[in-house]
Every structure is written in structure tokens, then in C-alpha cells.
Amino acid sequence: MRTFKDYFLLFLKGMGMGSADVVPGVSGGTIAFITGIYEELLNSINSFDAEAFKLLFSFKIKEFWSKINGAFLFPLVTGILLSALTLAKIITFLLDKHPIQIWSFFFGLIIISSISVAKEISKWNIYTVLSCLFGVAIAYVITIVTPSTTPNELWFVFICGAIAICAMILPGISGSFILLILGKYAYVMSILKNFEILPIAVFGTGCVIGLFTFSRLIAWFLKKFHNYAIALLAGFMIGSLNKIWPWKKAELFRFNSQGEQVPIFERNLLPTDYMTETGQSPMIIQAILFMALGFMMVVIMEKIAFAIKKARQKSDS
Template identity: 30%
Template sequence: MAVADSVPGVSGGTIAFLLGFYDKFISSVDDLLTGTMAEKKAALPFLLKLAVGWAAAFLICAVILANLFDTYVYEISSLFIGLTVCAVPIVVMEEKEVLKKHYLHSIFAVIGVAAVPLLMYFNPVTRESSVDLTQISPQLGLFLFIAAVLSISVMVLPGISGSTMLLIMGLYVPLISAVSAVVHLQFQYVPMLIVFGLGMITGLVFIAKLLRHCLEKYRSQTIYLSIGLLIGSLYAIVLGATTLDVPRPAMSFETFSILFFLLGAAILAGLQFMKKRAEKKSA
């Protein structure tokens, strides 16, 4: 989940969905935040295991990606595309019984596809105004807080990743670089990262309860929207190179790497294999 959340493409929620524990994840988060004491105690061990693995993997990924993303942006983006493209049919197959009974709800998939280019079009960060997270200001703090609420909201939704949202808003590279810098004991980035963290906590409180309600009452609409967001995120990934500090051309057929695309597909195939094995053992 942490690897997925740290890179633009599929979300950690998608990984949880593909591995079969997404509903438990959402209900456990909601129980921990707003449930009874008994529900909190039941949810805590499960979420603690996830949190420890997620935090460790995310820090490792942040350090690695901060060094590699600029240099190998097209290869990494090709890998993200492989993950995303192959995730769509898996989500459809997992929820086919729900989806096939509500074809009219496919309009939510159209909304999801359209949302990503619209967000990129209204991106408040321009190439000429790069984000410096060492500069403390109310305007930057508010922007980071809102970006965090949005990114955590899509991060737990099975679909577009929070990193893709940050990529759209021009914050992906600055934030990944800031986390890597703090790991290397450069603490000037800490205040703005704290603001971002508070935004993530705020967003998680609201989105967990909302998603739990939507999955229980409006599951087909939610899954169609997730599929649309997954497809739409391909647009953001293709344009990912244009968001670098020194912008590079958007991905083309010449810069697309089929090898890394297949690697992304292989990763998802491996996850599905792990899920099948776990299901057989528990049967």
C-alpha cells in the first residue's frame, strides 16, 4: 500500500481492494476514529500492523524516488501506467456482480475520467511558481492543508493515488524531496510537513466515514467512480514529466518503456497470486 501511495498511479486503497481487505480497512479506520471503545480496541491491532509497514515502506520509497524520479521519470511513469492499466480489469472482475446490475451508474466512471484533466487544468501551481517548502507562509500552509485533505481522500479510495493528486497540483516532487531531506536530518522542511500531516488526519476523519457509507449504500456508483479515476489518472502520469522543477516533455511513444510497463503488470499479477494463496490457506 505504501509503495502504491508513494507513486502516481494506483492508490494504496486499490492495493487493499485487490488483496481483499479494503472493506475491513475502511471500517476499521472509521471505528478507530468514531467508534465505541470496543470497536476501537478491535480495530487497533489490524491498523497498527498496516501503519508500521506503511510508514517504513513509505520512508524508504520517498528516499529512493527523490533520487530517481528526475532522472528516470519516463521509466517510472511507464511502470505506473502498467500498474494502472492492469488494475482496471481486476477491479471490474472483482466487482462484476455489482457493476453488471447497474449499468446506468457508469456515468460515475465518466465523471471520474473527466475529473483528472479538469483538476490539472485548474491547477493553482504554475511552472513559474515552483513550491519551496522551506518558506513558511499562511498561503502555502493553507494550500498544503487543502492538498493533504484531497490527497488522503483519493488515497484511500480504490482508484487514483494520493500521489497522482499531488502530481496534478505540482506538489509531488517537492513533498517527496522534503521527506527525503528530513530523513537526512534537514529539518527546515518540518513545519510545512507538519501542516501537510494535519491536513491528512483531517481528511481521513471525514473520508473514512463517507466511504464506509458509500460502499454500504452506493457501492456500484463508488466502484464506477473509482474505475473512472483510475483511467483518468493515466493522463496525469503521461504529463508527469512536465511537473518537474526543470520541466521535460510529456511522455510519448518514444519515451514510453514497454519493459517497465510489463514490470508494473507483473507486480499486480504477483499481488493477485498472493491473494489467491492466502484465500486457499484460510479456506
């Protein structure tokens, strides 16, 4: 039986996932993994099957709620949606005004998260190493693809939703960055900001269909090839660090819907070269402090997740 504290923590985890998914290069799946809810999330999503919908359409709401693990999904999804709708402006503002500090925070968070995920592997061998390297390669290639220009037609918005949600539930693969590559990140941020019902509904439908389809594949892979799957996910996270590197120089720009020039392709720089290339301070001390903050946040979240798990096991015994 979940307590109010459990529901509140699930809501906060959802807020964390929603916040992460807004940032190109960071995945909500990473937050789900390091907070200890990843596999329960996949299993809950996969519970939406024919039996669940039969219960719903028979108005057996209590049985339907139990079947889909509603007590878990409701506070989590509420947190994700609230965060995505309310924090999008704040996070994009901070990334624009304080890029080195914010990217440093996420860089530290992803480094410690990848280590945390890798610790879940019970046995390392040549195949787990290859799985990890494969994940690194895929994520790295995704981060260096130049964003494209694509249509705003609803059919393409639907496809983008289906593709992006698949990335969002994979630790290390950023759904926001996939949208950036597909040329739809600014568009999706705009429709969320302006609350445009029709395109949001179409995008959301694509997300739902993609989510139900892809989550089953991930759950099957985790069940059948657990160590290899975890190694692959850890690789995804390591490979994504290329995108999250704090010191960048914009090389390619586009104009957003407000007529403002925004970068769509950036080159990573060493902190020592940042001043020469950009004329701005690399803020190394601040960057280190924010990386440490990212480290500490993951450690704290892990400790909280472990304490809750231990308390629940104690109450069940």
C-alpha cells in the first residue's frame, strides 16, 4: 500500500523526468533509471493491453486502475505533464542565459548516472562490453547529426511524436534532441508554450502509440538479455555526453518563430580554448561546482530510492 510520501516522491520523479525531456541531450528515461522506477514504468505501460481496455469499457474502473498500476502511473504522469508544460520556459531561459552552468550540471548528472546504471550489470564479459560500446556509438552518432528542415503538417508531427517518445524512454537517448534532428524541437516547444490543442493532440497520439509499441520491446529485451540491455543503456548515456559537454561554439543557426537566431549545430571546445574562440569566460570553477551538484543529486536520489525500497520490503515481510 503506497503512502502519501510515496505518491509525492513519484510526483517529484515525474517532474524530474519532464524537466529532463525538455533539455536536448538529456533523457527522462535516465531520471527514471536512477530513481529506481524504470522497470516498473515499462511494466505499467505494458499493462495497457486488450484485457485492460475490456475492463475500462465494461466500466470496471477499480479493476482497470489496479491492472494498469494507476497508483504508480497517475502521480508520475501528472508530474511529467506539469513539468513539461510549466518548466519548459524556465529551462530554455536558463540554458540561454547560463549555458555553461546548466550543461555542467547535466554533464555531472549523466556521468554518475552511467556509472550507477553500469553497477546493475551482474557479470561483465566481452558481449556486455560490446553492447556498451555499441550503445556509445549509436548515441554519439545521433549527437553529431545536423538538424534538418521538415514540414509542419500534422502527419509528420504524429510521426515525430512516435519517434521522440521511443527515445525519451531510453536512458541516454534524448527525445528532445531527436526532435531537434527532425527539425521539430522549436515547433513542439512553441505549441506547448501557446497551448495549441490540435497539434498537441496529434503529437500526443503519436507519443502514445510509439510508447505502447516500443516499451514492450524494451521490457522483453531487459527480461531476456538483462546484462546486455543494461550495458547498452549505459552506453547510450556515455555516448550522449558529447551533446551535453558544457563548452560549445555555435557553428550553424536558424531563426525561431519569434524571429530570434538560435544555434542548431555546435562544436565542442576545451575549456582552455573557450575564451579564445568565443571571447567569454569558461567559468571553470562554476562548471565544476555544478557538475558536483549533478553528482550529489544522483547520489541523494539513489539513497532515497534505496531507503524506500528497504522500508517497503520491511513492511511486506
